[in-house]
Amino acid sequence: MTQHVLFIVTNAAVLGPKNRKTGFFFAEIAHPFEVLDKAGIAVEFASPAGGWTPYDAYDETDPAQTAFMESKAFRRLNRSRKLSEVDAADYDAILVPGGLGPMVDIQRNADVQRAIVRAWTTGKFVTAVCHGPCALLGVDVGDGVPFVQGKKLTSFSTKEEYDYAREDMPYELEDALRAEGAEYSSAANWESHVIVDGRLITGQNPASAGALGKELLAALERTAVPA
Numbered sequence: 001m002t003q004h005v006l007f008i009v010t011n012a013a014v015l016g017p018k019n020r021k022t023g024f025f026f027a028e029i030a031h032p033f034e035v036l037d038k039a040g041i042a043v044e045f046a047s048p049a050g051g052w053t054p055y056d057a058y059d060e061t062d063p064a065q066t067a068f069m070e071s072k073a074f075r076r077l078n079r080s081r082k083l084s085e086v087d088a089a090d091y092d093a094i095l096v097p098g099g100l101g102p103m104v105d106i107q108r109n110a111d112v113q114r115a116i117v118r119a120w121t122t123g124k125f126v127t128a129v130c131h132g133p134c135a136l137l138g139v140d141v142g143d144g145v146p147f148v149q150g151k152k153l154t155s156f157s158t159k160e161e162y163d164y165a166r167e168d169m170p171y172e173l174e175d176a177l178r179a180e181g182a183e184y185s186s187a188a189n190w191e192s193h194v195i196v197d198g199r200l201i202t203g204q205n206p207a208s209a210g211a212l213g214k215e216l217l218a219a220l221e222r223t224a225v226p227a
Contacts, residue, residue, distance in 0.1 A: 003220050004042045006091040007033075008112060008135065009080060010101030011047045013054040016168030023054030025099035027206045028129050029077070030068035032095060032213030039217050043073060044091070048105050048112065050082030056099050057206070064210075083111045088119040092220055097209070098130025098156065100165055103173070107134035117141050120199070125219055129203035129212050130156045134173055137180060149181030152197040154204040157186040 007029060015022045036043055047053050059065050068074055088094055094115060096106060106112050112135050119126050120141055128135055133155035139147035156164075158174045178184050186204055187193035193204040194211045201219065203212035 001224070002040065002042050003092040003224060004044065004090070005036055005093045005095055005216070005220075006086065006088060006115075007043060007045045007077075008083060008094055008096045008106070008115060009045055009047045009053045009077065010099060010104065010106055011049040011051070011053060012101035012104035015100045015104055016170075018168065020100070020165070020168045021056065022100040022104075023056045024097050024101055025130060025206050026055045026058040026065050026068075027062065028097035028099060028132070028209040030062070030065040031210035032097075032129075032216065033068055033073060034064045035210060035213035035217055037073070039221075041217065041220065045077045045080040046083040046086045047080040048083055048109055050080055050085075052078050053080055054101065056101070083115060086115070088115040088124065089122040091119070091124060092223075093125035093127060093216055094119045095216065096128035096132035096135045098128070098132040098206075100131060100168065102131045102134050103170060106132070108138045109135075113139050116147070120147070123199070125199045125201060125216060127201040127212060127216050128155075129209050130205050131173060133177060133202050137176055146180035148177055150183065151200055152183045152185070152195050153177065153200060153202040154184065154186055154193055154195045155202060156205055157189070159186070160189045160205060163189060
């Protein structure tokens with residue numbers, strides 16, 4: 001039986017007081033997509049507004065990125081479904097890629113929060129990488145407790161942000177996750193770091209995207225129902 005993963009992708013093309021060009025970080029879709037697609041996992045794409053999804057940091061020397069750019073999946077991504085019209089319970093997992101765009105329209109977005117609650121309360125996997133874990137902020141699955149409270153996770157770190165885009169950010173993601181009770185940890189800047197805490201899987205940065213895809217695939221394979 002084919003399993004399905006829903007990528008929830010930003011529509012934001014600019015960020016911050018200087019209108020910094022942004023979007024999703026290309027590797028953070030291309031790398032997990034490569035892992036899942038090769039394993040026969042069906043991937044679909046949704047975004048808050050639907051339609052076009054701007055991207056950042058495309059690397060034409062990376063075979064996974066060039067393959068994704070040339071794929072039918074990339075065409076589907078840029079005709080993404082409107083998230084409010086999608087039921088996350090129809091998928092086996094959701095994945096929120098990063099880039100700076102999510103800090104504009106994914107963080108504390110009501111439709112994104114509903115998707116996370118729906119996925120979590122129906123026993124699905126919730127995964128996010130880099131700035132994607134901003135989607136977890138403010139989420140309440142119905143018990144009045146912040147979703148991230150007591151959960152082990154990671155995201156783009158404060159020390160990485162100071163070397164990258166601090167002046168463009170509305171707040172420090174690491175600090176915000178800690179403030180809601182997350183048990184946050186990180187590795188050295190730009191090194192791969194993935195944390196699996198039950199059905200929650202998070203990656204620290206672009207270098208973690210492929211590893212996150214592999215952890216998600218392993219989790220899906222453990223829970224697969226035989227055809």
